[in-house]
Amino acid sequence: MSPDKKLKGSEALVAALEHEGCEVMFGFPGGVAIPFYDALYDAKKLRHVLVRHEQGAAHAADGYARATGKVGVCGSTSGPGATNLVTGIATAYLDSSPLVAITWQVRSDLIGTDAFQEADITGITLPIVKHSYLVKKTADLPGVVHEAFHIASTGRPGPVVIDIPVDVALGELAYHDADALDLPGYRPTVRGHIKQIRAAAKAINEAARPVLYLGGGVISSGAAAEVLRLAELRRLPVATTLMGIGSFPETHELSMGMLGMHGTVTANYAVHECDLLINLGARFDDRVTGKLKAFAPHAKVIHADVDPAEIGKNVAPLIPIVGDIRQVAAGLVKELEGMEWPEERTAEWLARIAARKEEYPLHYDEPSDGKLAPQYVIEEIDRVTGHDAVICTDVGQHQMWATQYYTYTSPRQFISSGGLGTMGFGLPASIGAQIGRPDKTVVDISGDGGFQMTVQELATAVSCELPIVVCILNNGYLGMVRQWQDLFWNKRYSCTSIESQPDFKRLAEAYGALGLRVTEKDEIEPALREAIACEGPAVIDFWTSPESNVFPMVPAGQEITEMIGGQAKGKGRRTS
Amino acid sequence: MKHTLSVLVENKPGVLTRVAGLFARRGFNIDSLAVGQSEDPALSRMTITIDGAEQPIDQVTKQLHKLINVVKIRDLEPKGMVAGELLFVKVSAEGEKRTEVLQIAEIFRAKIVDVDRRVVTLRVVGTTDKLEALLELLKPLGVLEVVRTGTIAIGRGRGG
Ligand SMILES: Cc1ncc(C[n+]2csc(CCOP(=O)(O)OP(=O)(O)O)c2C)c(N)n1
Ligand SMILES: [Mg+2]
Numbered sequence: 059m060s061p062d063k064k065l066k067g068s069e070a071l072v073a074a075l076e077h078e079g080c081e082v083m084f085g086f087p088g089g090v091a092i093p094f095y096d097a098l099y100d101a102k103k104l105r106h107v108l109v110r111h112e113q114g115a116a117h118a119a120d121g122y123a124r125a126t127g128k129v130g131v132c133g134s135t136s137g138p139g140a141t142n143l144v145t146g147i148a149t150a151y152l153d154s155s156p157l158v159a160i161t162w163q164v165r166s167d168l169i170g171t172d173a174f175q176e177a178d179i180t181g182i183t184l185p186i187v188k189h190s191y192l193v194k195k196t197a198d199l200p201g202v203v204h205e206a207f208h209i210a211s212t213g214r215p216g217p218v219v220i221d222i223p224v225d226v227a228l229g230e231l232a233y234h235d236a237d238a239l240d241l242p243g244y245r246p247t248v249r250g251h252i253k254q255i256r257a258a259a260k261a262i263n264e265a266a267r268p269v270l271y272l273g274g275g276v277i278s279s280g281a282a283a284e285v286l287r288l289a290e291l292r293r294l295p296v297a298t299t300l301m302g303i304g305s306f307p308e309t310h311e312l313s314m315g316m317l318g319m320h321g322t323v324t325a326n327y328a329v330h331e332c333d334l335l336i337n338l339g340a341r342f343d344d345r346v347t348g349k350l351k352a353f354a355p356h357a358k359v360i361h362a363d364v365d366p367a368e369i370g371k372n373v374a375p376l377i378p379i380v381g382d383i384r385q386v387a388a389g390l391v392k393e394l395e396g397m398e399w400p401e402e403r404t405a406e407w408l409a410r411i412a413a414r415k416e417e418y419p420l421h422y423d424e425p426s427d428g429k430l431a432p433q434y435v436i437e438e439i440d441r442v443t444g445h446d447a448v449i450c451t452d453v454g455q456h457q458m459w460a461t462q463y464y465t466y467t468s469p470r471q472f473i474s475s476g477g478l479g480t481m482g483f484g485l486p487a488s489i490g491a492q493i494g495r496p497d498k499t500v501v502d503i504s505g506d507g508g509f510q511m512t513v514q515e516l517a518t519a520v521s522c523e524l525p526i527v528v529c530i531l532n533n534g535y536l537g538m539v540r541q542w543q544d545l546f547w548n549k550r551y552s553c554t555s556i557e558s559q560p561d562f563k564r565l566a567e568a569y570g571a572l573g574l575r576v577t578e579k580d581e582i583e584p585a586l587r588e589a590i591a592c593e594g595p596a597v598i599d600f601w602t603s604p605e606s607n608v609f610p611m612v613p614a615g616q617e618i619t620e621m622i623g624g625q626a627k628g629k630g631r632r633t634s
Numbered sequence: 635m636k637h638t639l640s641v642l643v644e645n646k647p648g649v650l651t652r653v654a655g656l657f658a659r660r661g662f663n664i665d666s667l668a669v670g671q672s673e674d675p676a677l678s679r680m681t682i683t684i685d686g687a688e689q690p691i692d693q694v695t696k697q698l699h700k701l702i703n704v705v706k707i708r709d710l711e712p713k714g715m716v717a718g719e720l721l722f723v724k725v726s727a728e729g730e731k732r733t734e735v736l737q738i739a740e741i742f743r744a745k746i747v748d749v750d751r752r753v754v755t756l757r758v759v760g761t762t763d764k765l766e767a768l769l770e771l772l773k774p775l776g777v778l779e780v781v782r783t784g785t786i787a788i789g790r791g792r793g794g
Contacts, residue, residue: 184652185659189702192648209702243644243705367696 088135116146152477275339
């Protein structure tokens with residue numbers, strides 16, 4: 059952009075977004091958004107994807123961000139448009155995803171008067187944003203956009219809301235690209251303290267039973283290569299959180315899979331027995347720790363995170379390190395490379411873990427009702443896509459099976475609402491992911507319940523000709539809630555049976571997508587192949603066994619040792 | 635233990651809401667909060683007092699730091715700070731009670747800022763303890779209305 063060109067606020071916003079490298083945004087127009095949409099009409103680089111509901115815009119932008127590591131951008135009109143974004147903003151906040159949400163607002167002079175379609179969106183979103191702006195002057199727009207992108211994507215990433223009154227869009231300014239930041243209170247600590255890194259390296263070197271516990275911070279900081287090196291250097295067994303899936307290849311012999319409520323027996327017992335727990339970029343969430351007091355009872359704890367407030371929030375670590383995980387991991391590698399280390403030190407421990415993996419693999423029984431085992435459907439998706447698809451999920455049982463039975467090998471391959479657990483996330487997130495990664499097969503694994511929460515985005519996928527593959531694990535239930543009722547509430551299935559379902563195959567066809575139904579095992583692979591080959595979106599309705607449960611399971615708030623369904627394969631209670 | 639936080643924030647709209655909202659969301663209780671412009675017109679200084687026994691002070695300060703508009707936080711040492719608060723109290727002071735009110739005011743170096751036949755309004759500056767002691771003495775005489783600013787505090791010596 060040539061310096062000091064006279065632009066309208068709306069045009070300046072387009073220019074500023076393009077200056078930040080924003081190639082695509084997801085949104086939905088309305089009265090006060092028209093000036094911006096008018097400017098978009100002439101935009102050269104910025105593409106706008108029209109969703110069918112603003113929640114879809116936020117999740118799509120979030121999915122794009124998670125798949126690419128870039129900032130995702132969504133937009134809405136004032137009032138109901140803005141409030142429709144709220145669930146998506148909260149989802150991004152809880153999973154530390156870099157999102158910029160642009161909401162249009164009523165005219166400045168009408169703010170506070172309960173004007174038509176006025177909602178105080180900066181107020182409403184205050185507890186779920188990293189930061190927010192209510193832009194007062196047209197001249198402030200380029201600077202605000204620049205700051206918003208910077209805040210969203212640095213330190214611990216998160217959503218930023220920019221609320222813009224329509225008169226600010228209509229005003230004029232002498233535009234020039236903003237490159238300066240005026241953020242005296244924002245200086246994320248990137249470099250971990252060398253003393254702490256040395257102390258951590260020493261503890262790692264001396265540990266007899268270490269475990270590496272990896273969270274989303276490994277992925278957001280792009281630390282997978284450094285972490286792999288670290289794990290291999292001292293042969294550290296690795297457990298990942300839900301958000302950490304893909305940060306370490308599950309095909310690696312040191313991988314123990316996921317830990318926590320539906321984690322593997324091996325990962326959970328390793329954490330229970332370890333003498334050193336090395337947490338990189340995870341936050342001791344209650345779905346991971348269960349009963350906090352009984353979590354990792356024998357372990358010294360190293361906790362590294364870019365957000366100082368995470369350290370000591372739930373667990374007081376012996377060695378805290380504030381810093382970017384990539385830098386911290388590289389620092390640890392450097393220190394360890396200079397230290398003597400006898401391989402026998404952890405030999406007994408690694409043997410114990412290998413034996414446990416052997417004895418307690420994830421497993422399930424064939425359903426007795428003749429319906430498909432949901433776990434098998436995921437195994438087939440894994441096989442057909444060669445561990446290489448980007449998997450987006452919704453929330454529920456299918457989500458947990460997707461963590462357990464797909465083999466993840468790289469970061470940004472698994473995209474799921476971990477922190478907020480937002481049903482309806484999967485489909486729009488897969489739209490964003492596919493737009494961000496046109497080179498990849500993108501599969502959305504959804505439940506029959508959650509799919510219907512944002513099903514309207516099929517129209518978006520069709521209109522953008524996105525080759526996403528939507529796999530519905532149709533069990534006729536709000537399965538995860540039913541599972542809790544089954545296990546803890548005497549099988550009183552109150553309001554969890556969803557008897558009246560649409561015909562998902564015909565529903566997909568009505569939207570102009572390919573619709574398929576699979577009821578038999580041998581139909582799975584051909585259906586997947588057809589869906590993947592199809593140029594537009596495809597929906598496969600898999601009829602799975604209604605009462606399958608997700609095991610193992612550590613009941614909420616309990617100790618790892620109270621795990622249900624964690625018996626060795628072929629022994630004990632049924633696990634499906 | 636009581637903590638007195640001196641928090642330097644950007645002087646921008648909505649910053650007070652962000653701070654108050656953070657306390658509410660994280661379940662931290664504020665004992666008092668006072669805010670005004672600092673030596674730099676672009677910055678305001680807040681004094682926040684909280685009960686450290688009720689909430690982990692470490693978490694409070696770290697979460698506060700995460701607010702983009704918060705520039706600096708100091709947890710002031712009781713010995714290393716000067717603190718005080720301003721209070722107005724309206725006491726009924728009819729008949730012989732009036733002399734007693736005036737005597738108490740004298741002892742506490744409270745200033746009489748308004749008088750009529752029935753009430754006396756006192757203005758007093760001091761530590762929270764001193765103000766509490768004053769109110770305790772006035773109570774039997776009939777305290778009609780109290781308004782106070784909440785503590786403000788500043789570090790001793792050069793340290794800023
Ligand atoms: C928006 C929202 N509402 C409610 C819930 C609570 N919830 C969690 S899992 C679940 C059931 C999901 O059912 P379905 O989509 O069919 O998936 P399944 O568990 O059967 O695989 C519910 C209702 C939620 N996570 N999100
Ligand atoms: Mg279901």
